[in-house]
Amino acid sequence: MTINYYADLLKIRDARPLVHHITNYVVMNVSANITISLGASPVMAHALPEVEDMVSIASVLYINIGTLSDPWIDSMLAAGKMANKKHVPVLLDPVGAGATKYRTETAKKILKEIKVDVLKGNAGEMQSLAGEKVKVKGVDSTTSAGPDTAEALAKEYGLTAVITGREDYVSNGRQSAQVKNGTEMFSRITGAGCMLGSIIASFMAVNNDSFSSAIEGLVSFELAGEKAAARTKLPGSFMTALIDEISLLNQDSYKLADVMIQ
Amino acid sequence: MTINYYADLLKIRDARPLVHHITNYVVMNVSANITISLGASPVMAHALPEVEDMVSIASVLYINIGTLSDPWIDSMLAAGKMANKKHVPVLLDPVGAGATKYRTETAKKILKEIKVDVLKGNAGEMQSLAGEKVKVKGVDSTTSAGPDTAEALAKEYGLTAVITGREDYVSNGRQSAQVKNGTEMFSRITGAGCMLGSIIASFMAVNNDSFSSAIEGLVSFELAGEKAAARTKLPGSFMTALIDEISLLNQDSYKLADVMIQ
Amino acid sequence: MTINYYADLLKIRDARPLVHHITNYVVMNVSANITISLGASPVMAHALPEVEDMVSIASVLYINIGTLSDPWIDSMLAAGKMANKKHVPVLLDPVGAGATKYRTETAKKILKEIKVDVLKGNAGEMQSLAGEKVKVKGVDSTTSAGPDTAEALAKEYGLTAVITGREDYVSNGRQSAQVKNGTEMFSRITGAGCMLGSIIASFMAVNNDSFSSAIEGLVSFELAGEKAAARTKLPGSFMTALIDEISLLNQDSYKLADVMIQ
Numbered sequence: 001m002t003i004n005y006y007a008d009l010l011k012i013r014d015a016r017p018l019v020h021h022i023t024n025y026v027v028m029n030v031s032a033n034i035t036i037s038l039g040a041s042p043v044m045a046h047a048l049p050e051v052e053d054m055v056s057i058a059s060v061l062y063i064n065i066g067t068l069s070d071p072w073i074d075s076m077l078a079a080g081k082m083a084n085k086k087h088v089p090v091l092l093d094p095v096g097a098g099a100t101k102y103r104t105e106t107a108k109k110i111l112k113e114i115k116v117d118v119l120k121g122n123a124g125e126m127q128s129l130a131g132e133k134v135k136v137k138g139v140d141s142t143t144s145a146g147p148d149t150a151e152a153l154a155k156e157y158g159l160t161a162v163i164t165g166r167e168d169y170v171s172n173g174r175q176s177a178q179v180k181n182g183t184e185m186f187s188r189i190t191g192a193g194c195m196l197g198s199i200i201a202s203f204m205a206v207n208n209d210s211f212s213s214a215i216e217g218l219v220s221f222e223l224a225g226e227k228a229a230a231r232t233k234l235p236g237s238f239m240t241a242l243i244d245e246i247s248l249l250n251q252d253s254y255k256l257a258d259v260m261i262q
Numbered sequence: 263m264t265i266n267y268y269a270d271l272l273k274i275r276d277a278r279p280l281v282h283h284i285t286n287y288v289v290m291n292v293s294a295n296i297t298i299s300l301g302a303s304p305v306m307a308h309a310l311p312e313v314e315d316m317v318s319i320a321s322v323l324y325i326n327i328g329t330l331s332d333p334w335i336d337s338m339l340a341a342g343k344m345a346n347k348k349h350v351p352v353l354l355d356p357v358g359a360g361a362t363k364y365r366t367e368t369a370k371k372i373l374k375e376i377k378v379d380v381l382k383g384n385a386g387e388m389q390s391l392a393g394e395k396v397k398v399k400g401v402d403s404t405t406s407a408g409p410d411t412a413e414a415l416a417k418e419y420g421l422t423a424v425i426t427g428r429e430d431y432v433s434n435g436r437q438s439a440q441v442k443n444g445t446e447m448f449s450r451i452t453g454a455g456c457m458l459g460s461i462i463a464s465f466m467a468v469n470n471d472s473f474s475s476a477i478e479g480l481v482s483f484e485l486a487g488e489k490a491a492a493r494t495k496l497p498g499s500f501m502t503a504l505i506d507e508i509s510l511l512n513q514d515s516y517k518l519a520d521v522m523i524q
Numbered sequence: 525m526t527i528n529y530y531a532d533l534l535k536i537r538d539a540r541p542l543v544h545h546i547t548n549y550v551v552m553n554v555s556a557n558i559t560i561s562l563g564a565s566p567v568m569a570h571a572l573p574e575v576e577d578m579v580s581i582a583s584v585l586y587i588n589i590g591t592l593s594d595p596w597i598d599s600m601l602a603a604g605k606m607a608n609k610k611h612v613p614v615l616l617d618p619v620g621a622g623a624t625k626y627r628t629e630t631a632k633k634i635l636k637e638i639k640v641d642v643l644k645g646n647a648g649e650m651q652s653l654a655g656e657k658v659k660v661k662g663v664d665s666t667t668s669a670g671p672d673t674a675e676a677l678a679k680e681y682g683l684t685a686v687i688t689g690r691e692d693y694v695s696n697g698r699q700s701a702q703v704k705n706g707t708e709m710f711s712r713i714t715g716a717g718c719m720l721g722s723i724i725a726s727f728m729a730v731n732n733d734s735f736s737s738a739i740e741g742l743v744s745f746e747l748a749g750e751k752a753a754a755r756t757k758l759p760g761s762f763m764t765a766l767i768d769e770i771s772l773l774n775q776d777s778y779k780l781a782d783v784m785i786q
Binding site for chain 1: 552553557560565570571572573577578581582764765772
């Protein structure tokens with residue numbers, strides 16, 4: 001299987017697809033910035049009276065439950081249903097699933113009521129959704145999960161599952177991939193996972209094969225992270241460098257992709 | 263007509279006027295930082311039980327509908343009415359008007375119920391408020407608008423209209439101005455327009471002629487942007503440089519103002 | 525009295541305690557980043573259906589009323605009561621108390637209904653809570669307050685009071701401290717006080733003597749600020765440098781602690 005990283009990056013830069021985010025307060029600024037850096041056009045809109053209109057003109061919907069509350073859940077569901085109706089792909093990031101019952105149940109409710117195309121989370125979040133016993137501390141994972149969990153989730157919900165960590169696992173239930181790119185610096189800043197969500201969503205907007213668009217997003221984000229980490233090991237400076245490096249991705253960048261697809 | 267850029271900048275740095283923001287989640291941090299960098303004092307307060315009190319001690323009210331929802335609209339209206347009563351000037355930034363009916367109608371409702379002094383938006387937003395047929399993609403403009411749209415809005419609502427873009431147009435219905443400063447880098451970060459709103463609002467706090475304070479804000483922000491763009495073409499680094507350069511504005515900076523007033 | 529700055533910093537880096545923030549929109553991103561830079565694990569959760577669960581797995585609760593609204597106040601109270609029940613320490617940052625009645629009364633309500641361990645604010649905020657006549661402009665203090673106000677608040681509410689300013693005062697009603705570290709650059713960025721709250725909270729998570737953990741947090745934050753200010757006097761760059769320098773704190777850093785304990 002060939003992944004057309006650079007061709008799809010160029011499609012993003014050319015089409016500037018609208019990425020509708022319903023995401024958490026913590027990362028809204030950096031998520032918008034990283035999306036623009038990649039070449040796409042972010043919009044944040046969470047109010048029930050407008051989410052259906054907004055998602056109807058968007059190329060992808062990215063739902064992230066990082067600072068959820070009841071009115072936002074209503075909007076996530078309404079936006080997701082309209083996305084399904086309009087064939088707009090949906091990415092769900094179940095931030096903190098497993099940490100509180102509220103988050104776990106909200107993530108499951110979204111998965112049940114909406115056709116999600118890509119489900120991306122860290123090990124703890126994904127294991128808790130897969131029904132595995134796991135201890136989650138806040139929004140950081142203290143566990144690890146592998147290809148089996150990804151495959152189980154992919155099959156259960158009929159989607160592409162992405163488990164992030166030192167190594168990342170992607171599965172659509174039929175094919176699986178392991179991505180070894182990335183940097184330990186991602187754990188030194190807030191919102192790395194959320195920004196990755198924006199990047200994957202941007203690729204979903206131009207590539208409707210969610211298995212390959214998930215890999216494209218993962219690899220793009222992690223390669224930029226590697227470059228940024230080569231510039232600095234300090235967290236404040238790294239955050240700035242990461243946004244810079246996303247904008248610098250080019251054809252050569254992808255020569256360092258470390259992906260195994262089975 | 264003479265614009266006293268530097269004298270008014272010094273007034274801001276001296277008086278540190280309180281700029282009451284009711285703005286969107288995405289930009290709150292950078293908007294507060296850019297306001298402080300200029301020399302003013304930002305406060306964010308959006309709860310109905312306190313907005314009237316807060317605006318009563320403020321020197322200007324800046325309303326931005328970038329991530330609006332019903333409770334926030336109620337607060338925007340209450341704050342705006344109290345601002346009118348207390349003769350506190352009001353700036354409205356109709357982020358995303360034209361993208362959803364909810365945003366367009368909210369902006370119009372605010373314009374109808376509140377005396378707004380400065381209305382600032384990109385071409386798509388302003389055209390949608392002027393009743394022109396226009397296609398808006400999220401919060402980014404994909405169209406252009408000129409002095410006629412600015413003048414029409416200025417006359418319709420009795421305010422100073424500012425249309426941002428490659429060239430900016432300002433009109434109060436009697437006078438008009440064209441500003442050619444700025445940098446393409448503003449389109450590479452999120453919230454440039456929102457931060458510009460904070461800067462214009464800060465000048466409104468010390469100069470009650472809204473036509474000239476709008477020009478002062480525009481020029482100050484865009485000159486700082488030019489300086490920042492001369493330091494870096496990378497978006498993460500540019501954001502940092504922009505906040506730095508706002509703090510460095512001085513008398514000499516304004517020699518590069520490229521403004522035509524008619 | 526000996527303060528074990530470095531030993532407690534190492535405890536944070538080792539245990540990575542979960543710091544439950546219910547804080548304002550403006551600073552969520554930088555607060556999360558500074559907490560991670562120190563070595564702790566931040567989580568932001570504000571919804572009533574989950575705050576009790578979240579605080580139950582947290583090591584400390586940090587309540588900040590910077591952009592409060594009614595639903596958030598309900599959650600602050602619920603989280604605080606559960607924290608008390610579970611013996612999780614509580615830090616309250618009464619941002620803007622004195623500026624509006626809503627903020628002053630909310631801070632007092634929290635102090636009345638919850639056992640707060642550390643109350644930290646600027647002079648205007650703390651004086652308004654101490655019942656002193658004071659004029660507060662937004663969220664910036666325009667007044668000064670000294671050890672008497674700190675001691676009065678400490679005694680009234682049975683907590684450690686921290687008043688920040690050019691010099692900082694700490695009192696638990698029996699002992700008091702004066703901290704002279706810091707930099708004027710803190711007033712050139714938004715959220716310095718809020719980020720300080722995150723740092724103090726992180727020390728509270730590993731040191732249950734709130735008087736010394738407050739001093740540890742203050743000194744750590746202010747020493748990092750001094751280092752950052754030595755690198756740059758520009759506000760955008762300073763913000764980045766501050767996050768960097770927090771991550772670089774080491775045993776030697778604390779040799780510059782300028783603390784007088786009585």
